Amino acid sequence: MMKHHWKQGVVGLGLGAMLAGCVSSGSAPIVPSQPAGLLARCGADRLIGLIGQSLTTLPAQPADRSVRVLRPGDPVTEDFSDQRLNVVLDGRDIITAISCG
Numbered sequence: 001m002m003k004h005h006w007k008q009g010v011v012g013l014g015l016g017a018m019l020a021g022c023v024s025s026g027s028a029p030i031v032p033s034q035p036a037g038l039l040a041r042c043g044a045d046r047l048i049g050l051i052g053q054s055l056t057t058l059p060a061q062p063a064d065r066s067v068r069v070l071r072p073g074d075p076v077t078e079d080f081s082d083q084r085l086n087v088v089l090d091g092r093d094i095i096t097a098i099s100c101g
Contacts, residue, residue: 042066042085042100055093061085 039045043065050057061067066084070076072091080101088097 038100041082044098044100047098050095
């Protein structure tokens with residue numbers, strides 16, 4: 001009987017994780033889970049308010065700032081740079097997340 005409950009819990013966690021990745025147009029924006037100090041290193045802290053808005057609302061960034069715009073299906077390198085601004089978009093070019101990395 002214990003195994004059955006354990007399996008249900010694992011399935012429930014898996015479903016929860018899958019659903020957490022789904023964002024509908026009417027849902028609340030995703031706020032990055034990075035510490036505020038890290039968000040300040042790449043300027044993401046000043047742009048968090050753009051989540052849920054069109055990419056066209058993103059202000060021009062300084063030439064020395066590295067910016068990575070990520071659309072669904074884009075390949076992503078695994079290197080981490082706390083100075084690089086990541087702007088994650090949905091299929092309609094709506095900003096769904098802003099972070100450093």
